[in-house]
Amino acid sequence: MRKRFGFALLASLAPVTPALASEGGSGGGGLLTVDGGLMIWTLIVFGLLFVVLKKYAWPQILGAVEAREQKLAEQIAAAERLQAEAKRLVEQQQQALADARTQATALLASAKTQAERERAASVEKTKAEQDELLARARREITAERDRAIGDLRREAVDLSLAAASKLLGERLDSEGDRKLVTSYLATLGEKH
Numbered sequence: 583m584r585k586r587f588g589f590a591l592l593a594s595l596a597p598v599t600p601a602l603a604s605e606g607g608s609g610g611g612g613l614l615t616v617d618g619g620l621m622i623w624t625l626i627v628f629g630l631l632f633v634v635l636k637k638y639a640w641p642q643i644l645g646a647v648e649a650r651e652q653k654l655a656e657q658i659a660a661a662e663r664l665q666a667e668a669k670r671l672v673e674q675q676q677q678a679l680a681d682a683r684t685q686a687t688a689l690l691a692s693a694k695t696q697a698e699r700e701r702a703a704s705v706e707k708t709k710a711e712q713d714e715l716l717a718r719a720r721r722e723i724t725a726e727r728d729r730a731i732g733d734l735r736r737e738a739v740d741l742s743l744a745a746a747s748k749l750l751g752e753r754l755d756s757e758g759d760r761k762l763v764t765s766y767l768a769t770l771g772e773k774h
Contacts (some may be wrong), residue, residue, distance in 0.1 A: 739763045 742763050 735764065735767055738767055742767075 739760055743759060
């Protein structure tokens with residue numbers, strides 16, 4: 583790096599040397615004429631300028647260049663770290679998204695299963711309620727039938743007693759007569 587800077591400085595001063603030589607006053611030379619004294623003074627001035635620049639300017643210039651290089655290296659390292667962090671975060675985000683999709687799928691499946699269970703339980707409950715209503719209706723129908731049969735039997739006993747009393751000419755009303763007719767009607771019901 584230092585050599586490049588020195589060559590660049592030398593290259594920038596090289597065109598000045600012939601121009602100074604042509605201004606020097608030896609009236610007869612052209613562009614290609616070499617003046618030895620002017621050349622020595624030019625080399626001395628160049629050497630002094632080189633020493634001054636080397637002592638005062640180059641350390642600052644090189645320090646600035648090295649600081650710039652270091653800063654660039656740090657920025658590149660920071661960019662690489664940030665890129666690695668971004669890549670890691672993207673992977674975490676993709677994993678979290680995959681986990682969320684899995685959880686959502688599981689929740690949907692669970693909700694579907696739960697809804698199916700609740701529907702089956704509701705159907706079962708409705709069926710049990712229907713069965714209970716049907717059983718109660720059958721019990722009520724049986725009770726009503728038994729009551730109607732009992733009422734019909736009492737009416738039949740009363741009618742039989744009334745018919746028998748007309749036939750016999752007397753009124754049959756005693757409890758014994760009722761039992762007799764009721765037992766007779768019960769035996770008739772068993773035969774059918």
